[in-house]
Amino acid sequence: MKILLTGGTGYIGSHTAVELIQAGFEVEILDNLANSKIAVLDKIAKITGVKPKFYEVDLLDASATDKVLRDGRFDAVIHLAGLKAVGESVEKPLIYYKNNVCGTINLLESMKRNSVNKMIFSSSATVYGDKDGIKLTEDMETGIGITNPYGETKYVIEKILMDVANSNNDFEVTILRYFNPIGAHSSGLIGEDPNGIPNNLMPIIMKVATGEIPKLMIYGDDYNTPDGTGMRDYIHVVDLAKGHVKAVEKLKPGVEVYNLGTGEATSVKEIVKAFEDVAGKELPNEVVERRAGDLAKIYADCSKAERELGWSTELNIKDAMRDTINYLRHYEG
Numbered sequence: 001m002k003i004l005l006t007g008g009t010g011y012i013g014s015h016t017a018v019e020l021i022q023a024g025f026e027v028e029i030l031d032n033l034a035n036s037k038i039a040v041l042d043k044i045a046k047i048t049g050v051k052p053k054f055y056e057v058d059l060l061d062a063s064a065t066d067k068v069l070r071d072g073r074f075d076a077v078i079h080l081a082g083l084k085a086v087g088e089s090v091e092k093p094l095i096y097y098k099n100n101v102c103g104t105i106n107l108l109e110s111m112k113r114n115s116v117n118k119m120i121f122s123s124s125a126t127v128y129g130d131k132d133g134i135k136l137t138e139d140m141e142t143g144i145g146i147t148n149p150y151g152e153t154k155y156v157i158e159k160i161l162m163d164v165a166n167s168n169n170d171f172e173v174t175i176l177r178y179f180n181p182i183g184a185h186s187s188g189l190i191g192e193d194p195n196g197i198p199n200n201l202m203p204i205i206m207k208v209a210t211g212e213i214p215k216l217m218i219y220g221d222d223y224n225t226p227d228g229t230g231m232r233d234y235i236h237v238v239d240l241a242k243g244h245v246k247a248v249e250k251l252k253p254g255v256e257v258y259n260l261g262t263g264e265a266t267s268v269k270e271i272v273k274a275f276e277d278v279a280g281k282e283l284p285n286e287v288v289e290r291r292a293g294d295l296a297k298i299y300a301d302c303s304k305a306e307r308e309l310g311w312s313t314e315l316n317i318k319d320a321m322r323d324t325i326n327y328l329r330h331y332e333g
């Protein structure tokens, strides 16, 4: 089976490419390198022995996208390309809607023109909006209380995919709602590139560990959680990548939605402790005010993916910390 992986040089995409290749899929990558580096292709080759064919194409360029689809004769598309910085999306909403929504529409039009009917889409737990402290299941209402344009783009794209599936009985789409991906490949060759100013917890911890940021600001310790800090469902990126392999193998007509998480919630303080235990040194930190828009506890019910995809996580927080530290040791910039 031949797969086009959009966003394949990015953090989750590069790990997904590795797992797909190792599972025997033929993978080609489309990315505009807006938030990734071409060197990732050599790293994928080093891990798998296969260097995927690469198209440096922006999904906003409809004719270039069409050419990739026309020439490639793909059986399925795994669509991860998108902009993902929450804060930036508040400042530059039009760029986010244009890139994520219009890019996806161009891709869907090209798929239609070239008779590619199978798609996996990377969505986010953010579509559940302001639901706090309950295990989230796929049938719960989405779209209420989303606090930023990035999250809205995921919600809108999910709607578009559902409408396309309604209009075309041959269309097969699986929406994967990721919870909080962390960690890196055990080889240390690929991981989340710590370039730029991060907003998410693990990239910030990485920068504190390397001394680029003096300390971690813990956003609030007065939440209704056992230690007062926010709790999230952190999933190792390799487990997440494996979820894509299962999802593409199980594609069927219509729309399916799956949460990809662990089913467990871990607090910020527990993450800090896990990092310190594995690193063998203290991580400077300070508790500050809550961050606007944050919730106390967000975690997934993953029983649907377990039941229907035969997928469940194999790695834990300690593995993610070990692999992150190993990746930092290998990091070449």
Ligand code: NAD
Pocket (backbone or CB within 6 Å): 006, 007, 008, 009, 010, 011, 012, 013, 030, 031, 032, 033, 034, 035, 036, 057, 058, 059, 060, 079, 080, 081, 082, 083, 084, 099, 103, 122, 123, 124, 125, 178, 179, 180, 181
């Ligand atoms: P990433 O930024 O590392 O990867 C995204 C890739 O898409 C980048 O390589 C970027 O260059 C590319 N891209 C962006 N716009 C493009 C365009 N118009 N045309 C072609 N390529 C384009 O991010 P990631 O963490 O690997 O996330 C992958 C996907 O998963 C994204 O859609 C993201 O929204 C989604 N997601 C991520 C998280 C997370 O916490 N990392 C959580 C939920 C969902």
Ligand code: UD1
Pocket (backbone or CB within 6 Å): 084, 086, 087, 124, 125, 126, 151, 180, 199, 200, 201, 202, 204, 216, 217, 218, 219, 220, 229, 230, 231, 232, 268, 291, 292, 293, 294, 298
């Ligand atoms: C954030 C976004 C969410 C997006 C997701 C993945 C917000 C409000 N939510 O989710 O829309 O889908 O990233 O990109 O931005 N924390 C600290 N100090 C820090 C950073 C984070 O204490 O410097 C805490 C947060 O308060 C939270 C936890 O760490 O409790 C995880 O934060 P983060 O990694 O930003 O992910 P989410 O908030 O889950």
